[in-house]
Amino acid sequence: IAQQSNKYDDVYIDNANYSISNELDTGFDSQGIDCENYAVNDKNPFKTNSVHPDSEFINDLNHENKEQLNNAEERLRLNILRLIINLKSNNATETCIDICSKDLLDVLSEYKEVNTEVYFNNIRKTTATNAGRQKFISDHINVIQPKSIILGYSTIEQLETDGLSIIIDQKAYVFQGSLFLVCGDLLGLAQIHGFKCAFRQGWKPLFYCDVNRDGLRRINKGSDCQLRTLDKYEKNYMAIEFATGLEKTKLQKKFGIISYSPLRKIRNFDIFQQTAIDIMHVLLEGICQRELKLLFKQIHHEKFATLVSLSTMIRSFQYGSSESSPSNKFNLLSEENEVKFRLSASEMFTLIKYIPLVFYQARLLQSICTSSYWLSFLQLREIVSISFASEIDTTTIKQLEKLVTRYLITFDNAYGYVQRLPKHHLLVHLGDQMDRFGPLRFTSCMIFEKKHSFFKKMKYRNFRNIAVTLARRRQHYIAAQMYTSNNTSTSSFLYSGHKIQKVKELHSSAATQHHLLDSKRTLYETRQVTLFGITYAVGDVVLINDYIFPIDRVFGKILIVIVQDKVILLRLQLLQVISFNQQLCIYELCLLDCSVTKNIYDLKHIWPMRVLKISESLFVSLFPYGRTNLISIE
Template sequence: MQCRFCKFSSPHQDLIFKHYRTCHWSVNATSFPCLHLECICIFKTIGALKTHLWRVHPKTGNKGNTTFSCDNCDFRDICSQSTFLHHLRGHLKNHERVHCPFLKCNFISNSYRTFTAHNNRKHKSHGLNDFRISVCPENRCNDASPSSSLGCAPNLDEEVQVHLDEEVQVHTTDTPDDNPAETKQALEHKLAALFLCMQTQLHVSKRASQHISNAVTDILTISKSNTLAAIKDILQSHNCDVDQSVFTDIAHVLHETDPFLTACSHNGILSTEHKRNSYFKQKFQVTEPIEYVFSRADKQTFFYVPLLKVLQTLLDQPEVFEKTFTTNESAHGFYQCCFDGKYFKENRLFSSQDFSLVLGLYIDDFEVVNPLGTARKKYKLTAVYWVILNWPSQNQSSLNSIQLALLGKSSEVNANGYEPFFDPLIKDLKCLEQDGVFVQKLGNNVRGTVFTVSADNLGAHGLAGFQESFRVEKFCRFCLASLNNIQNTEVREGIFQLRSPEQHDCCITELNSSETLSSVDGVKSECVLQKHLKFFHTITGFPPDLMHDLFEGIVPFEISLCLKKWIDSKYFTLEELNNKIHSFQYCFSDQVNRPQKIAKTFSSKKTIGGNAHENWTLLRLISLMIGDLVPESDKTWHLIMDLKDIVELVVSQKLTVEAVWYLESKISCHRELFKEVFPDAYLRPKHHFLEHYPHLICCFGPLVDLWTMRFEAKHSFFKKVVHETQNFRNLLKTLSNKHQLMMACAIDSHSFFKAPLHVENVKVLKISSLDARLRLAVENKYANQTSFSLTTKATVHGTQYSRGMILCIGNENGFPEFGQIDHILICGTEVAFIVHRLTSWYIEHFRAYEINQSTHCDVAIVTPQELVDFYPLAAYNVGGRRMVVPKRFLLG
């Protein structure tokens, strides 16, 4: 058997387990893959892995039924190895002398504890073929060297044969057992990783960490007398007459070699906070933040994490390198990533290089304390993050993938401007544009630059140099529309001139040449990135803010207007609506993002409140909650359902050109209906931004890949640090240092990214054991396979699938075709879904599909790549009908 992370191999499971724990165990991201290359199961603990091997791969474990005979009594039965050993322990509990049942072992004991310790130490990895013939008459591997846990294997090389009366020795490489010094260093490193995880992942304070270290050290020191007594009992039970000094020496050596005591006792390498920090910086790949000064007189500073150093560290990781430089070509006529957009294809650097590093920045202000408390704005921070856009979107969304670049106090950044704040970052970016960063695996430098800057609208306007108000005349960063004109003129009419790089440069020139002008066409200054970077431009570098435009803008605003109208029309009361929201049977991920009750003040505030996820869920499921209470002819209902359609299109991760045209038409119809239903209401600037989305999708690709939602989740790390430590002294240094230690902890783990596939609890079946209908489907899909595994739950690229979920498995006559998961099939290293097809009818009023069992009971096997949309759906019972509501637009 071979380690799934490195070249270490051994015929014994226990040595593989020990290797896993020593070399690949990580406190912040632990996953243990099955030892069999053909099995794709991954487990969170060694115990779960052992259980899996016992149940699913019995030939490699100790499992198996055979005839056992007991030397102490008349017991003779067909049973498993564990059952027989349990029988022997019954004799030991009666203090009967029991002879060890394994080959070439003369050990005899009448002590249950001693016998169990001997068995675990000497024979834990041995199987059925390692028993004596008198104990296991069916054993035919009698005088040969005992086999490994793989079973009787007479053809193994002599160098890996193991004798039970000697210490287990395996001639292999890369194992810490070959060198005690290496083992000691590995254990020290794991202990240091535990302290690092406590401080950065679990947010345990430094004082608490030191207290835990001291307390455990004291406990282990005090337990020395217990260890001495236990050693004395064992030796005396074996009639060993040993001097008292020997007992003392053995106990002393055991305590002196204890890894925790060695590292954490007085003068230990991890005994104090200072020593631990020194160890972290020496042994972990920590990129330390650098402090820069705004004003020495006012003690205004900020921190910068060197981008080039972080890039170098990341690209040295094999899996990061693979994700960065593996290109996936998109199909013609589709928008699947930012590389499919017009702006990327027209970028002079990206279009001229075979490999380029494409970076996405994010800037935002956030509070690390209660924003409604007395300390609000006092601890408001400005953060700049970045991510590598070369990675697949599922890897970009991981919080470990989002790197910190700059961190400063918002008041000081605003007072001093973006120029000094961004200066250290821009120096590194200019170097990246001109010289690139050296990639060892490629043997040369790779250039790159910033492609996009994601931010909320206010943050984007501030950094881009536009006026930071949406009540000014030229409020839009995408066109030259006037605020008054957006009420009567659509973007699609072509009257509003789109901003272009050339037009924007003219505005900057005019602004710089005049001392009296404060702004030109809404431009008040030149973006600091455009000013210094050769391959970045303001007009092509700031995508729209999908999350705030829709889920925290248009959606809660329009739902509040519609709810007021429905309540005024006596369709239902606010109390009835809240009861519907509260009692709705949310399933799967909808349970996590369930909407909150609507406040009584929603009408006056013209918003239902709630966060982006909650508002999205409410918009998706509101038709199932109250659709039967609102007449089909109600235009207000049509307005909300049109908005639901628009959201499904905008959040799609794969769009065709035709789908973009359809989105443009939908937005136009929605605008007209809004003006008809609410003639006295004004369209907000975010409505105008939404009208630009079809064009911006063509320029940037799917907008959901560039939204701010995952970046905002990064703020939670800093908020947790402040909440747990309650330390506001030198806050910026504390937060930036802790973040870099956290990233070092992530890099130290054996997997920087989450496993693309996570499966547990599989059941191995022969294809011949299936019923004819399912067997035919499996044989058609996997012609050369004779067996496979089944499970009821699997996680693919972070999305969890389980039995009962609904998938869109294809299209029929232009309409989506659904299937319900019965089982999840694992064949080799591939995963597929066994679904039974469902018939469906589109219910226009609910904007949902009614599904029913197919009369033919058709079974289909579908891989994740064949799904129309990877997101699993839930079936909800509404008025006796099973309904499915899509989350994204389902391409026909």
């Protein structure tokens, strides 16, 4: 399969020695051709488009299985026609149709002998009119078959018994194991596990906790909360199973259980201990939304600023160019005595990070800095910072647990416990999850959802899960880019290499200034380099200590980036820490007249930071980070 040419002017350096696998979603499903219809079977919620003779599932073309096509070109034509008809019927844009169709053509290696460009143009003509589409359906209604797709069980069973065989560089590797962790939107996971999803529908509404809904708003420590256990879950379910009529309904509401979790079919899988709380859904799309709405409402109520002026402050702030920031259309509205606004998860992350500086720049901070609601926000901000940190230790876990307890108490003092969301309670369990699985960012859906945000934004007035189909085919495309037609991995297997922009060659004599460089080899300098999805640019600030959590932190401002083969050096101007501003949770710095050189791979804290100059002062936010210096939690 021929790889598409890169349209960017970047230089890619082959660096397979430093490749990582968790930055790319490389799931490959050979059965993903026909999965627009994503229906749930009552007996098996993971089965879709079943061809079982007893299945009541009806395909979107209402097929009847009669004929198997053997011609590769004919199968290709039918599949592409079917895809385009589905997209056109649901008002897809021409750009969307081009992307979906061409990606599918590029991926399917069995059709490599077909002139895909010619076929694509011919197929487009066939479906140009409604009459043409209807004729195609009537002509081929008996030959288009759905795929039988079973997600999860068969693959996991094979992984547990015989193992999965994967060929890499013409060598077969067998991997054995089992399902380790399930992560997702908590309401979706609760539904999969067979629990009641709405907060008002069950006396014990959270599948994670064996606590009633009234107690959830009053618990501030994880040690005060009783978790569900498998033994008690099995007993509760058996009681429901043997009950009938009204008694069964009462027990379902009492225990919050509707049906038996299908994931219990997996051996040794604990649906409570191995189901993760997703910090994106809990924090960025839940608690942070509530906190900011209450904060803005309080500021407006006390007449420190209007909603219009707050909107202007947020829109006009100079965010980083590579950060997802609130758009120019961001606006705070007042509806039914509530503040309303809309932000994506990544935009919320950026806003939470910079709100202290937004208010400081607008000279609003001095009016609210001593209030309980501002302290509540700062404590939540530190929880977000620790939750998205890449590096943690036992001290991080203890600080997070203590911070959560103090935050919930402060939140209640500022707004009242009735303002708590059910998601607030889940904070008390984050420390335990971090202790079991490590940094919370690695058990979050945020990377996956951001990768497929293009598909998630497509909204059709239909009953087919087009987003699932497009995401799956995109995974096919990514997987196809990693292998040649001879089934050997390409140079971009799992990682396409570091991306370096605007490279300028230096004289070899410059290498003598750095002992890590070879004066006989070509030397380059650049203003920006991207490693594993993290971009370092001139003007950014990095933490350069030789320890992950140093007591006396040393920062360096990137002056230039030097590259020689796989060696990447940062020339840094040192910055001195003046103080940690407790009202902002941000470091105030000053530039020093000295510089150092640091190998980029020696950075213990990998995330670059943006330095902001406000009123002749330099500020840096160490966010995300696995420590907090907020005195109020002590």
